[in-house]
Amino acid sequence: MSTPLTNVRSERVKTVRALSRRSVREKTGRFLAEGPQAVREVVAHHPDRVVDLYVTREAARRHTDIVSAAQAAGVHLHEVSDEVLAALCDTQAPQGLAAVCRVLTASLDDVLATGPRLLVLLTHVRDPGNAGTVIRGADAAGADAVLVSDASVDVFAPKVVRSTAGSLFHLPVVTGLSLQPTFAALRERGVRLLAADGAGTVLLPDCDLTAPHAWVMGNEAWGLDIATRDECDEVVRVPIYGKAESLNLAMAATVCLYASASAQKAAQTG
């Protein structure tokens, strides 16, 4: 590594810090992965996407695995002071590491060409924590990809990236999708559309989940609109056995995705 960067007012710092704004991310096609978990995963799975890796001296000593992997992959490494790292990041405690990355783009066609069996489609999801946690849950449940409609939060926003806990770099995430053509493309490939909504008439345990399907999840406050629900093959409700009004979006998605994964695994081995 070269001489540490210590000037918090440099153009470089301003340019990176600006990536906390959606407009700048969309214009530059870049985003910032903050903290050891996110940085470790992007270096491991997509080193070609890492434009610059910033690390404090202490973090470089603590995370020799990440630094070695980055060096082996030919990533541009920059030692920075604690103050510069803090100035680069949106997170209050970025734990010494941040990587400027090129936005990871997957296309719906590429995803469909793989013959997906389990997908999740987010539409009008606005809360970054919920969106990130759904991506983490989809990864854990072994989903083939996460699809995100154009009316949703930007999955490269700092809080979404953090909430995915590295899962953003583990499975294809297709963004900016229009709902109608996406539904049509999924149908054509034999992927059933299952709306997950509190207004559903089919209970999750009664739903056949062995065939390929996509869980369609709506806004955290108002769910899916009627028109969207009507276009899906089934509207499925997670049963509420107690007095709770509902589950939050991330919990509902995780329960649905795990039910799908269990059903598909059982069908494979049974």
Added chain:
Amino acid sequence: MSTPLTNVRSERVKTVRALSRRSVREKTGRFLAEGPQAVREVVAHHPDRVVDLYVTREAARRHTDIVSAAQAAGVHLHEVSDEVLAALCDTQAPQGLAAVCRVLTASLDDVLATGPRLLVLLTHVRDPGNAGTVIRGADAAGADAVLVSDASVDVFAPKVVRSTAGSLFHLPVVTGLSLQPTFAALRERGVRLLAADGAGTVLLPDCDLTAPHAWVMGNEAWGLDIATRDECDEVVRVPIYGKAESLNLAMAATVCLYASASAQKAAQTG
């Protein structure tokens, strides 16, 4: 209602605001429920626990159901200015309503006397959002109670109360428990102890969940310590089908609790 309270520097405001501190909640045995969802549920399920209900004029007009129910239950209602409501609350946008409540205490003996079939026990859980979301998930899955060890976050902290989305008032929550005597009491009543931990050797889908059991959940970062795991009847792992390192605590708890609820419902009806 009497004349609106408008003095943000009054002793009353200071006394209520102080409930954001754990030491004050423990000394007074009171806590604050903020926002329409929490206030509606405490008024509906435990009106005798509500000491004072503070409401802005606009919120009183918007939430006539809550105000009527409070009046019918003989709750002390106080109209306050927007500024006073903001000064009372921990939340940035409390949406016009807050209720000072007496801490709801349930005892382990009372819970065990009901013959519980599904419980969750939190130990060393520190993150308020995770703890609150587990309580919400336990309520949704129809658990009989939530047990909380003495080394965990205070469930009456503002952020926990908010994250439960009203579920704090729906099922018994037993706090301040020591782990050893609790384990012994559960065993004596025939409740199996299932540790939920990434180090588990039994996979969730392979676990028999029909008998009465308690899910024992540990700290969000390091899980359960070895001694605690060893004392449980089984150490169970939620399978990770993709590349995610783990699920977060609230997601794992919700998946486990729903697996239990499904198994127990199926056993009842089968």
